Amino acid sequence: MAGMIRKSLNEPEETRRFEDGKGKLDLINLESGGVGRAVFEPGWQWSRHVKPIAGTESCQAAHRGVVLAGRMVIVMDDGEEQEFSESDYMEVAPGHDAWVVGEEQCVILDWQGFVDYAKRQD
Template identity: 45%
Template sequence: MLEIKSIDKPDERRDFPKGHLEVLQMTGLVFARATFEPGWRWTESLRDIAGTELCEVHHNGYIVQGRLRVRMRDGGEQEGGPGDAFVVTPGHDAWVVGDEACVVFDFAGGMDEYAKAG
């Protein structure tokens, strides 16, 4: 099997306050590019859409542009920027740091439901 798709022609685009998500549905993989604008914060932009207090999606990702800070339910907190790969388990908040949009590639599989009404 061989499957190639371009993220520049996504299967689906989901818009939400201060950002959007472009999704590729592939065999065995949901791949997404998220763009978070300055001022974006999960608890302000997506909490009402998800219907949960914190983001409950597992993320495996890579930051292409900008900076993103993540705070876990237990209070642990880290910040990443361009060139950083990350694994974030469910139960977190995240927000853009600075005045540059943050672009993230996510390939954990949970993005098929991300930013959809819960």
């Protein structure tokens, strides 16, 4: 590993857009994995705006990150539910749906689950 690495999410190596213009994921790639910043627009829901891209019944990515702005509800396949808001750290196992709460964008920085998130499985 180099002594220092500098990359900017303002100049991502990849951008993935969600269905219906309901947000995007900016991604930078590192040897240890990807780091992503996702912007989820009001009205966004995983099962409506990412499921058609992912092709799975629920989100199969594990997430570890921080909510930078807004609010999001995440519901696990077993029914467990939690709302996350600004400055909350989150760890979420695979097998969930999620949606934005309110009229503010939800912005999340994730350093575990965004490498394959919203990526078409061809």
